[in-house]
Amino acid sequence: MSDGVGRPTIYTQELADEICRRLIDKSLRKVCEADDMPHRDTVRDWVINDHNGFSDQYARARRMQALEWAEEILEIGDGENMTDTQRARLRVDTRKWLLSKVLPKVYGDKVVIAGDSEAPLEVIVTRTIVKPDADDSA
DSSP: OSSSSSOOOOOOOHHHHHHHHTTTTTTTHHHHHHHOOOOOOHHHHHTTTGGGGHHHHHHHHHHHHHHHHHHHHHHHHHOOOSSHHHHHHHHHHHHHHHHHHHHHHHHHHOOOOOSSSOOOOOOOOOOOOOOOOOGGGG
């Protein structure tokens, strides 16, 4: 089934699998530009409404996409052609920022003030009542 211009609009597991496979290497926008793919609004609707469990499959594909970005960082940094180092730095920084937002527990900044990462601060309140000695009242 399609929306009249050749794009599929009916969810199938095969279509969901193909979207997620392509998503690892491309943005959703790029994936959905292909004529054999649904519009990105259709895919987002499937995610939001968890159509046939698609939300979990989509989330896994997005995690795999983020890991692909991490590999790209290494490739860019190890690149032989370093004629445009500013562009390479921008490409690396963009991927690092995205990784820190998409997978913050793995790639985000780790700030621990004291203690461990699960409970960095421990607050202990002690109450001490001091009674004056009878001899000090003079």
